[in-house]
Amino acid sequence: MNKALRGINAFYCRFLRAVAGFDWLGPLALRIFLAPILLLAGMNKLGKIDDVAAWFGNPDWGLGLPAPYLMAWLAGLTELLGGAALLVGLGVRLVAMPLMFVMAVAAATAHWQYGWHALPEETLTMPWEWRRDLIEEAAVRRDKARELFQAHGNYAWLTEAGSFTVLKNGIEFAATYFVMLLALLCTGGGRWVSLDYWLCRALGQRHGK
Numbered sequence: 001m002n003k004a005l006r007g008i009n010a011f012y013c014r015f016l017r018a019v020a021g022f023d024w025l026g027p028l029a030l031r032i033f034l035a036p037i038l039l040l041a042g043m044n045k046l047g048k049i050d051d052v053a054a055w056f057g058n059p060d061w062g063l064g065l066p067a068p069y070l071m072a073w074l075a076g077l078t079e080l081l082g083g084a085a086l087l088v089g090l091g092v093r094l095v096a097m098p099l100m101f102v103m104a105v106a107a108a109t110a111h112w113q114y115g116w117h118a119l120p121e122e123t124l125t126m127p128w129e130w131r132r133d134l135i136e137e138a139a140v141r142r143d144k145a146r147e148l149f150q151a152h153g154n155y156a157w158l159t160e161a162g163s164f165t166v167l168k169n170g171i172e173f174a175a176t177y178f179v180m181l182l183a184l185l186c187t188g189g190g191r192w193v194s195l196d197y198w199l200c201r202a203l204g205q206r207h208g209k
Contacts, residue, residue, distance in 0.1 A: 027092070027190030030180050035087035037177070038099065042080025045072060052076070063109045078102050086184070089194020096185040100178055107174040118172040119165055131170065138166040 045052045049072055055061075057068030065071050079102060082095040115131025117124065120138030129135065142165055149155050149164065158164070189196045 024190035024192050024194075027089075027184060027187050028193050030184055031086045031089060031092070031189060031194075034177065034180055034184075035083045038079045038083030038086065040083075042076050042078070042083060045076030046080060049073065049076065065109065075102055075105075086189075089189035089196050090199075092184050092189035092194065092196055096181045100181045100185070103174045103178040103181065107171040107178070111169055111171040111174055114168055115170040116172055116175075117168055117170045120168045126172075129170075131168075134168055134170075138168050142166040 049069070052075075053068040053072040055068075056063050056065045056071050058064065078098050082099045085091050085095040113131075115134055116126055116129045117135065120135045120142060124132075124135075145166070146155075146164055149158055188194070191197050
C-alpha cells in the first residue's frame, strides 16, 4: 500500500513539474481575453464622451454619479490604457487594480439592481441570483417578442444567426472580469510573453541577480 502511495505521489510530483513549465499560458490567456474587451470599451466611452457623461450624471435615466465628465474620462482612459497594458504585459499587477475598481463600480451602479445573471436563463447557472423575478419577466417578454416575430416576420431568417433573447443586464460580466483581473493581480503577466518579465529579467541581470 505504501509503495503504491509513493508511486502515486511521485507521478503527481512529476505532473506538477511538467505543468509548471506552462504556467505562463494562464496569464497570457487572461490578458488576450480581457485586452480587446477593455480597449473597445475605453474607445467607445472616449469617442462618445458627452453621451457617456450624460448617462453617468443623470439621476432619472442614468446612474446619477457625481462629477460625470470626470468619471467618464477616468473610466474610459482606465479601460483604454489598461487594455493596452494587458495586451503587451506591462505593469499588469498595477493596472489590474484600477481596472478592478472600474468593474466594481460598474457592477454596483449600473448592474446590481438587475441581479446576477446577464441573460434570463430559466435554469440558473449560479444559485445566488437575487432578482429571479426579472428572469421570469424577461422570459415572458422574450417569448412575446418571438411570437410577434413569428407572426409578422420571416422568423427562420431572423433567427438564422441565433435565437432572440432579452438582456437582463446583471453583474455577471462585470464580476467575471473582476475575478479575471484578480487572478492577474496575483500572478502577474506571466513569463516569456510579457514586457514585465523581460524588464524584470533585464534589471535583475543589471544588478547581478
